[in-house]
Amino acid sequence: MISQIGLIIAKEWKLEWRNRSAIAGLMVYILSGLYISYLSFKKIADPATWNALFWILILFMAVNALAKSFMTESRGLQLFYYTFLNPQVVIIGKILYNGILLFLLGLITFLFYAVLLGNPVQGVEMFLLAIFTGCFGISSVLTMISAIASRAGHQSSMMAILGFPVLLPLLIIIIHLSKNAIDGIEFSVNIKYLTLLLSLNLIVPALAFILFPYLWRE
Amino acid sequence: MERNKLISLFVLLALLPSVSMADVEMADTLRSDGKIYVVVTVLCIVLAVILIYLFSIDRKVKRMEDRFKNK
Amino acid sequence: MHSVWKIVCVLLLFYTVIAGFLLPVPALPILNETIRNLYFHVTMWFAMIIHMAISIIYSIKYLSGSQLRNDLKAEQYAITGMMFGVAGLITGMIWAKFTWGAFWVNDVKLNGVAAAMLMYAAYFILRNSADDDTKRARLSAVYLVFAFPLMMAFIYILPRMTDSLHPGNGGNPAFGKYDLDNHMRMVFYPAIIAWTLLGLWITSIRIRIKNLWNETNL
Numbered sequence: 001m002i003s004q005i006g007l008i009i010a011k012e013w014k015l016e017w018r019n020r021s022a023i024a025g026l027m028v029y030i031l032s033g034l035y036i037s038y039l040s041f042k043k044i045a046d047p048a049t050w051n052a053l054f055w056i057l058i059l060f061m062a063v064n065a066l067a068k069s070f071m072t073e074s075r076g077l078q079l080f081y082y083t084f085l086n087p088q089v090v091i092i093g094k095i096l097y098n099g100i101l102l103f104l105l106g107l108i109t110f111l112f113y114a115v116l117l118g119n120p121v122q123g124v125e126m127f128l129l130a131i132f133t134g135c136f137g138i139s140s141v142l143t144m145i146s147a148i149a150s151r152a153g154h155q156s157s158m159m160a161i162l163g164f165p166v167l168l169p170l171l172i173i174i175i176h177l178s179k180n181a182i183d184g185i186e187f188s189v190n191i192k193y194l195t196l197l198l199s200l201n202l203i204v205p206a207l208a209f210i211l212f213p214y215l216w217r218e
Numbered sequence: 219m220e221r222n223k224l225i226s227l228f229v230l231l232a233l234l235p236s237v238s239m240a241d242v243e244m245a246d247t248l249r250s251d252g253k254i255y256v257v258v259t260v261l262c263i264v265l266a267v268i269l270i271y272l273f274s275i276d277r278k279v280k281r282m283e284d285r286f287k288n289k
Numbered sequence: 290m291h292s293v294w295k296i297v298c299v300l301l302l303f304y305t306v307i308a309g310f311l312l313p314v315p316a317l318p319i320l321n322e323t324i325r326n327l328y329f330h331v332t333m334w335f336a337m338i339i340h341m342a343i344s345i346i347y348s349i350k351y352l353s354g355s356q357l358r359n360d361l362k363a364e365q366y367a368i369t370g371m372m373f374g375v376a377g378l379i380t381g382m383i384w385a386k387f388t389w390g391a392f393w394v395n396d397v398k399l400n401g402v403a404a405a406m407l408m409y410a411a412y413f414i415l416r417n418s419a420d421d422d423t424k425r426a427r428l429s430a431v432y433l434v435f436a437f438p439l440m441m442a443f444i445y446i447l448p449r450m451t452d453s454l455h456p457g458n459g460g461n462p463a464f465g466k467y468d469l470d471n472h473m474r475m476v477f478y479p480a481i482i483a484w485t486l487l488g489l490w491i492t493s494i495r496i497r498i499k500n501l502w503n504e505t506n507l
Contacts, residue, residue, distance in 0.1 A: 151424065152419050158415070162415060168400075169442050169447065172443070211434060214352055214427055269299055272490065276490075
């Protein structure tokens with residue numbers, strides 16, 4: 001099972017790499033978003049605004065990146081999956097791959113963001129941890145939503161309509177956590193947000209694991 | 219912050235009744251006049267009308283179900 | 290002719306209105322007589338949560354058995370739940386204006402409820418976008434079951450971690466003590482049952498009409 005998940009991740013990466021326009025498009029998306037915010041803000045003095053803008057950029061990038069997660073698959077590939085793999089492997093593999101992708105893109109965003117708009121973060125390792133858990137949480141929610149939306153048609157608008165209400169609770173916790181990280185608040189205070197976030201990171205993929213087979217039958 | 223002010227206000231206000239119960243203004247005149255019964259009667263009638271309407275819808279659906287079964 | 294629970298519902302509703310206005314309530318500043326809104330506003334939320342929980346149960350039932358009548362029930366309970374949600378939101382805004390000074394305050398419970406209602410709005414949009422019955426039923430059931438735990442985290446766990454203006458939460462624990470008043474309890478619990486039964490009654494009529502509709506269209 002684990003080797004099969006690895007297979008899925010490797011295949012996703014190969015497809016991504018073969019057709020580099022998607023990932024290049026995302027990079028351009030991030031950079032232009034950052035540059036627009038740089039032109040309009042120059043420097044952001046207020047940490048709360050800094051934080052909010054950062055997560056809004058990540059959120060929209062994530063919705064864009066994951067919308068295609070199930071859309072680009074051809075009929076033949078789906079048939080191949082259907083015959084040789086079980087659905088749980090596919091969804092877990094995709095969640096992990098998307099999580100890694102989002103985390104890397106999130107790191108790049110953070111880097112350029114800090115360079116362009118100033119870096120008020122005091123607890124950097126805490127902030128990176130927030131990006132890591134946050135990106136995997138967002139990935140596990142949006143991958144599943146993308147699967148639902150791809151079955152429903154009207155892909156891009158459905159993705160936002162279905163995704164945002166479900167992401168809201170997750171985002172509030174992430175924003176609390178990263179705000180505390182920016183203010184350099186001690187680890188012992190943050191632990192409650194972190195445990196909640198980690199437990200959601202376990203619960204949501206578990207739900208996807210249970211529910212995805214129902215979307216699979218078509 | 220505005221919210222913290224509000225919260226401390228509420229904590230304070232929650233502790234107040236134990237200190238001074240009589241100072242709080244309630245609609246006591248409305249009650250002693252007996253006019254509160256007017257309000258309650260009106261509300262009961264409104265409620266009664268709505269519920270009778272609901273009962274009649276219920277009966278109509280029941281009749282339709284019966285007719286459908288007999289067909 | 291009519292079943293007993295409808296009679297119970299009627300009696301409890303009348304009891305709520307009569308006792309709710311005539312029984313004594315604790316005299317609290319700011320709230321004054323508006324504390325009686327507890328019987329009419331807070332009970333809306335309880336009725337909403339109960340209806341939404343029932344709708345989740347029918348969604349799970351649908352997923353395990355693929356019977357369309359369970360999907361129909363899930364939808365109808367969700368609609369009634371949404372109705373209570375709208376009523377609760379509007380009454381809450383009016384009450385908030387006169388006690389907290391604004392129609393909308395940034396409070397975790399308000400945000401949670403707003404997110405839950407957005408989620409249900411997305412649920413109805415999803416239902417409308419799918420073209421055939423079984424697909425619609427399957428997609429919407431998966432979405433509801435997937436989103437529900439996150440909503441629970443939002444409505445039940447998050448308010449306990451942060452401050453709330455609502456009684457019994459972080460910032461103002463002492464304020465919750467009016468719940469313990471025995472006179473209020475005597476009305477509050479029957480009021481919850483009364484409004485919930487009313488909702489169940491309306492839903493049962495809706496389900497029966499839908500069934501008739503489906504049967505005549507065969």
